[in-house]
Amino acid sequence: MKPPSLFRHRNFMLLFGADTVSQLGTQISMLALPLVAVLALEASEFETGLLVAAETAAFLLVGLPAGVWVDRMRRRRILITADVVRGALLASVPIAWWLDALSLPQLYVVALGMGLATVFFDIAYQSYLPSLVGRDQLMDGNAKLEIVRSAAGVAGPSVGGGLVQVLTAPVAVLADAVSFLGSALFLWRIDATEQTPDPAGRQGLLKEIGEGLRYVATHRILRMISASTATANFTSGMIAAVEMIFLTRVVGLAPGAIGLLFSAAALGGLTGAAIVGTVSRLVGTARIIWLSILATAPFMLLVPLSGPGWKTSLFAVGMFMHGVGVVLYNVSQVSFRQGVTPEHMLGRMNATMRFVVWGTLPLGGLAGGVLGELFGARATLWISVVLALLAVVPLLLSPLRTMRDLPAPDEVSA
Template sequence: MVRNPAPKKHLVLRNANFRALWLSSTVGILGGSVTAVALPIIAAVELGASDFAVAALSGMVFLPWLLFGLPVGVVVDRHRRRPVILISLVVRVLLLATLPVAYWLGVLTTVQLFVVSFLTGLAAVYFTLAEAALIPRAVEREELIEGNGLMTGSGASADALGRGLGGWLTSAVGASNSLLVQVAASAASFAAILRLKVEEQVPAAPGKRHIWREMGSGLRYTLSTTPLRVLLLVAALWNLGGNIVVSLLVLLVVRTLGQNGTWLGFLMAATALGGTIGGLTVKWLSGRFGSGVVWRFSMFPAAAGYASLLLMTPGWGMLPGFFGLFLTGLAISMNIVVSTSFRQRVCPPDMMGRLGSATRMVSWGMLAIASLTAGVLASTIGVRGGIATGIVIAVLAPVIASFGPLKGVRHLEGLEPGPAEDTPEDTRGPGTAAHVPAAPPQEETAGRPKDAEALLEK
């Protein structure tokens, strides 16, 4: 009698290290989502800030990526990642706690909001790069899409819950008081990371390695192949246009349509709810249609979801935006999972921090530029005109993905470089062995175009 093999346990259950990262990330996103709703409400309602200030505030958390992403990536690669995460969480707790305290004392100002947002964003740079560098060490290569999908899906669920909760809390207890949720969430993330037992090699002593040279090597590696360049360009365009829309959402809801923070929370939660489903289904869709297909075409419905915001009216007329943002979250989470997994597959382990920092310096740096641009647009052509402008810019991303160099690629995994490719000598520290990626599974390479090698040429 032949017995069926026992079903494989869920990744969260079978892998304690992944579970620690997953818990830390999910709880942290929950708290961060409450803050994402609360901060613009504090500026717009409690402090009466200008339209420019309200729109620009959301970009402060991303500005450190543009200014310090590359050097922080070098620092992360030079140190064990677990202590970096723990220190960044402590700093985040201390900074965020100053906001409700200042509110209670009656001394909270818009300037303090900007400063704290910027510094917590800088702490998040360390946290995010260290966390991303640990994920490939916590799971097997074949589990990367599953792991990233779970991180994205559960993170989006926490995002949805946090934004809905944040919208309610801003009305129930005040926007400033609701920030205490992220203080508690950061403490819970700290506790989860304490249980992380990933083995990390002690990085080689810097010696004669210069930080500028290492920053340059990370940026060169990010731009070293056609697939990496195209993925970066598409992400940058999408983030520029999409975050113009997101930065103007609070002004559209609170000032143009006259709705309260509860509706704002619901709309933001819709994006996150869609992201949950997208993160949990992307593995199946990638297997069915190919990760390249998912990456190319997911952004078209996402742009249509943003366009639905222009149809909103007060009251029940807010529903088109709710369903539209759900669609946006669903599609974009799929796009993020497949592109992130591809980068993690091709990147040498000792380059993870620098690749992540260089990639996010460009793509997430666009989020900061978008917020400042949104503030200018709101002050010149109005909120709705600014949203329409953002949508036009965002649509350029799927157009380039669909008609650019990767238009015929069905499986991004099929573009993974071979042992001798894409690991220039100056991207490796002294004594570091060359990165030799494993050959893609046969079923993944079946969709590789005949000229895939040409796409990998520098």
């Protein structure tokens, strides 16, 4: 029997609403915060790379213990607390700017604090969804939430670029601060029963961290997915370190035009979220994981070829196809991860995966900043996109290469 539509699922729709509000604001600040550094504080390539590193360093600092804590606490409470913390941190940026006290060290602190809260939010969020909607609707739930993220990505950069151009970057950050508080209100209204994990089963922080690491490391599919995603995210960090400088100082674009370009990537993500169900049925739930990267990653070679005039469209095409591939890949592999992992291990599995795959982002940001200082923004983009092509290799060396569909959860263990 076909399960009822999630659009009639009250608690999912509250999560959907929270995600919608939060994602729209996040897309604005993802554009505005680096532009605060570049335009308001005249940051260099290396200083911008440090900001990217600070945003994601928390996954290396607390990623693993956060998974244990998420498995020990009610996940909705973690989500609400993380939203409130992120809203307060972002609000400090325009306040400091109005007081003529804004500095790069403050941006680094805000970015690091945002990252710490995001670690807990993301791990709790991915661990909360299976209990909220049921594992038989994970693909549908993840696809709908990816549509939200991608749709916000279409509107957010355009709105953010316009706000930066009209109101300045620090004021644009305020929109995201408000959005996180709105997200917290939606989450607060969820009334799903959530049991507090039994403390009797706790075995010590280090031992439970080790269980999560072993679960991923000994799982023949999860470990290859982690290697592939880590490679892709490392190169994403490199690109993020120099792309604003490339677009503003090399291509010569205004903030509004940059926002439109980033909307192209989000439009690709929206396209990917809309077709992921159909594509996975046509090519297979296992095959789509590696085929999504193999078919779309080469288009990123267009990004460093872009320049003033009509060549700006090369950046848009490359980012659009990248957005399609990322969403096809993420919806498929995240749904598999959630479906294959026992309930009591979800926090630690997600934390281990996040530690590995997001932990490479700050390293990539630092590498991109250093390479940008040495060779310039365009050369760094070339190095980044060529390395990104290697992300598919672990998947092609895994059992996924010979499978059409993913096995049932009880068929995969090592």
